[in-house]
Amino acid sequence: KNEVEQSPQNLTAQEGEFITINCSYSVGISALHWLQQHPGGGIVSLFMLSSGKKKHGRLIATINIQEKHSSLHITASHPRDSAVYICAGGSQGNLIFGKGTKLSVKP
Amino acid sequence: EPEVTQTPSHQVTQMGQEVILRCVPISNHLYFYWYRQILGQKVEFLVSFYNNEISEKSEIFDDQFSVERPDGSNFTLKIRSTKLEDSAMYFCARKLEQGASYTFGSGTRLTVV
Numbered sequence: 001k002n003e004v005e006q007s008p009q010n011l012t013a014q015e016g017e018f019i020t021i022n023c024s025y026s027v028g029i030s031a032l033h034w035l036q037q038h039p040g041g042g043i044v045s046l047f048m049l050s051s052g053k054k055k056h057g058r059l060i061a062t063i064n065i066q067e068k069h070s071s072l073h074i075t076a077s078h079p080r081d082s083a084v085y086i087c088a089g090g091s092q093g094n095l096i097f098g099k100g101t102k103l104s105v106k107p
Numbered sequence: 108e109p110e111v112t113q114t115p116s117h118q119v120t121q122m123g124q125e126v127i128l129r130c131v132p133i134s135n136h137l138y139f140y141w142y143r144q145i146l147g148q149k150v151e152f153l154v155s156f157y158n159n160e161i162s163e164k165s166e167i168f169d170d171q172f173s174v175e176r177p178d179g180s181n182f183t184l185k186i187r188s189t190k191l192e193d194s195a196m197y198f199c200a201r202k203l204e205q206g207a208s209y210t211f212g213s214g215t216r217l218t219v220v
Contacts, residue, residue, distance in 0.1 A: 031206070033208070033209065035211075041144075041196050041213075041214045041216065042211070042213050042214055043150075043198060043211040043214070044211070045208050045209050045210065045211065048207075048208040048209075086149075086150070088150075093155055093162070093163045094140060094142075094152040094155050094163060094165075095140075095142075095150075095152065095209070096152070097142075097149045097150040097151070098149065099148075099149045100149065
């Protein structure tokens with residue numbers, strides 16, 4: 001059964017801190033997605049990874065295929081980064097979602 | 108890339124009533140999905156739709172649910188007889204091709220009373 005596990009479940013940081021969110025996934029998942037969900041509920045796609053590393057602004061996503069592990073990093077965190085970050089695994093079909101990490105960045 | 112708009116943004120309905128959730132507009136994308144998120148829980152897959160046919164569906168997607176693209180643009184999810192446990196946020200998603208990233212709709216919050 002395909003599964004996606006995230007940690008931590010909740011994360012509180014001070015503005016400016018470097019943040020890491022981790023995701024482990026099972027066999028059968030060939031691409032890993034990082035998504036952001038704001039309090040209003042809308043979901044925004046941040047990254048899709050099948051290998052290596054991607055960077056967009058202050059966000060960096062990495063994936064280790066052998067270990068079936070991915071990380072999302074936020075550098076110089078800001079209160080506007082506060083949201084739920086979700087990793088989701090995909091193969092040929094639909095996405096399997098993790099439970100999400102609720103990030104709160106304090107000023 | 109154009110956003111995916113869902114309507115309505117919030118719907119309250121009586122138990123047993125039919126609801127239709129819409130995903131508009133859809134341009135030249137081929138792959139469409141409905142997901143739902145019950146409050147406080149993770150997002151769950153409902154159904155995928157490719158080439159105007161259901162390509163995959165989950166256990167949640169029983170006979171009470173149906174999907175269609177009635178006019179080649181809108182992508183709809185119909186729940187025939189709503190139950191209290193259908194209360195959730197429903198997201199449509201699309202992608203241009205296999206292996207592409209997803210674009211999610213803004214969501215419809217369905218409340219069944």
